[in-house]
Amino acid sequence: MKTSVDVVVVGAGIAGLVAARDLVRAGREVVVLEARDRVGGRLLNAELPGGAPIEVGGQWVGPGQDQVLALIDELGLTTFPTHTEGRHIAEIGTARSVYTGRVPRLNPVALADVAQAQWRLDRLARQVAAREPWLAEQAEDLDGQTFATWLRRNVYTSGGRSFFRLITEAVFSAEPEDLSALWACFYVGAAGGLDALISTAGGAQQDRVVGGSQRIALALADELGDRIVLGAPVTEISWDAAGVQVSAGRTTVRAARAVIAVPPPLAARIRFGPGLPGDRDQLVQRMPMGRVIKVNVAYDEPFWRRDGLSGQANSDHRPLGTVFDNTPPAGAPGVLVGFLEGKHADAAGRLDPAERRSRVLTDLTGYFGPQAQHPIAYIERDWAEEEFSGGCYGAFTAPSTLTRFGTALRTAIGPLHWAGTETATRWAGYMDGAVESGHRAAREISDVLMTHAQI
Numbered sequence: 519m520k521t522s523v524d525v526v527v528v529g530a531g532i533a534g535l536v537a538a539r540d541l542v543r544a545g546r547e548v549v550v551l552e553a554r555d556r557v558g559g560r561l562l563n564a565e566l567p568g569g570a571p572i573e574v575g576g577q578w579v580g581p582g583q584d585q586v587l588a589l590i591d592e593l594g595l596t597t598f599p600t601h602t603e604g605r606h607i608a609e610i611g612t613a614r615s616v617y618t619g620r621v622p623r624l625n626p627v628a629l630a631d632v633a634q635a636q637w638r639l640d641r642l643a644r645q646v647a648a649r650e651p652w653l654a655e656q657a658e659d660l661d662g663q664t665f666a667t668w669l670r671r672n673v674y675t676s677g678g679r680s681f682f683r684l685i686t687e688a689v690f691s692a693e694p695e696d697l698s699a700l701w702a703c704f705y706v707g708a709a710g711g712l713d714a715l716i717s718t719a720g721g722a723q724q725d726r727v728v729g730g731s732q733r734i735a736l737a738l739a740d741e742l743g744d745r746i747v748l749g750a751p752v753t754e755i756s757w758d759a760a761g762v763q764v765s766a767g768r769t770t771v772r773a774a775r776a777v778i779a780v781p782p783p784l785a786a787r788i789r790f791g792p793g794l795p796g797d798r799d800q801l802v803q804r805m806p807m808g809r810v811i812k813v814n815v816a817y818d819e820p821f822w823r824r825d826g827l828s829g830q831a832n833s834d835h836r837p838l839g840t841v842f843d844n845t846p847p848a849g850a851p852g853v854l855v856g857f858l859e860g861k862h863a864d865a866a867g868r869l870d871p872a873e874r875r876s877r878v879l880t881d882l883t884g885y886f887g888p889q890a891q892h893p894i895a896y897i898e899r900d901w902a903e904e905e906f907s908g909g910c911y912g913a914f915t916a917p918s919t920l921t922r923f924g925t926a927l928r929t930a931i932g933p934l935h936w937a938g939t940e941t942a943t944r945w946a947g948y949m950d951g952a953v954e955s956g957h958r959a960a961r962e963i964s965d966v967l968m969t970h971a972q973i
């Protein structure tokens with residue numbers, strides 16, 4: 519197939535689809551090339567026994583995520599609250615706390631330590647997110663250290679350090695040693711603070727999409743119809759001031775402009791001719807993806823609720839460090855969703871599937887009792903094994919990357935425009951950030967094409 523259009527979009531994740539829809543609405547001819555045989559990218563629904571949908575990729579939305587919430591509303595979709603009633607479980611060090619509210623009943627010295635470190639982190643995050651992160655006053659200092667170094671200097675108790683390791687794994691699916699402290703501050707600030715990132719009610723885990731979050735992508739794809747070409751992994755992009763030629767197997771698309779809406783390390787696998795400027799190339803060499811295996815375990819019913827438990831559990835020593843009740847709105851089957859993140863995903867990914875399942879069930883039994891040993895379904899997805907994701911939840915920067923090459927993250931290069939959640943200014947790494955980036959890339963192109971038309 520050979521086609522000529524105004525804009526070619528690479529990637530039919532939520533960012534690429536939003537960009538494509540905006541451009542079509544602005545009267546542009548658009549083709550979307552998607553490597554997989556489906557749309558949605560990091561959003562994917564699976565089926566529970568009985569047929570209810572369950573997400574194996576991104577799922578929650580929460581207050582402050584205005585862009586994705588507006589899109590959900592516009593597409594005629596609705597949300598429902600994550601189940602939070604009952605007592606949560608927190609295991610930090612040797613202490614186990616079964617508690618209600620936001621704060622586990624742990625050693626008061628460790629809690630005070632967490633509070634002071636969170637206060638410092640939130641203050642820095644506000645300053646960093648108020649402008650481009652690399653322009654922040656402390657940018658050089660923060661980007662010159664890993665988040666682990668920052669934690670060592672600012673968190674004083676072993677309980678406090680364990681807590682921050684746990685939430686680094688839960689939020690970034692990486693270890694504190696992996697990340698630049700500047701990226702950590704930017705990410706926290708882009709979400710409006712640490713509480714917004716880690717809370718269920720009032721935070722990023724508050725609500726779920728009825729029918730599963732992939733419906734957002736499917737509804738966008740319905741509007742775009744046969745403008746989307748599936749099974750078309752882009753391998754080569756030739757470009758000059760006049761436009762682009764994008765090759766995906768036997769499909770070639772010529773266009774005035776391109777939106778490249780794939781995660782940064784995957785954009786690095788595409789061959790560009792001429793090669794991209796050094797700043798962009800160096801940037802994407804320093805942006806790895808996090809690593810997560812997401813597991814949904816289904817039971818006849820949510821048995822933990824009978825014991826007064828919410829299903830929310832965290833542990834700093836179990837590989838399955840974060841668990842939530844993921845039961846569908848109808849109330850059955852009961853579902854616990856757990857995450858193997860960072861180094862726990864490395865280790866679990868090397869096990870054979872039966873051994874991995876057995877270890878997950880051991881952790882769930884440790885949290886919720888022996889009934890957890892008898893699921894009716896076990897659904898897991900190792901995102902590092904996905905060729906066209908390369909890991910999840912998202913990419914982050916290694917130290918000394920944002921300050922040296924951050925300007926290349928969003929800046930268009932000739933006819934090449936960049937989208938994807940990693941390029942967002944608010945809620946980077948989340949669906950909300952992906953939506954923001956899609957709108958921004960479409961606006962950039964509309965402005966340029968309008969100016970050209972006027973000349």
Ligand SMILES: Cc1cc2nc3c(=O)[nH]c(=O)nc-3n(C[C@H](O)[C@H](O)[C@H](O)COP(=O)(O)OP(=O)(O)OC[C@H]3O[C@@H](n4cnc5c(N)ncnc54)[C@H](O)[C@@H]3O)c2cc1C
Nearest residue numbers: 529531532533553559560576577578752910938939948949
């Ligand atoms: C397990 C998990 C849990 C998560 N939890 C949440 C959550 O609760 N809430 C939340 O908001 N976010 C969550 N996220 C993150 C969220 O899913 C992402 O931020 C969002 O979906 C990213 O969208 P995107 O369009 O930027 O990128 P992607 O969804 O990655 O889209 C990129 C697309 O490009 C395609 N592609 C890649 N390479 C090529 C190529 N060479 N040629 C053509 N196409 C290509 C891919 O197949 C993909 O479809 C989670 C993600 C995962 C995996």
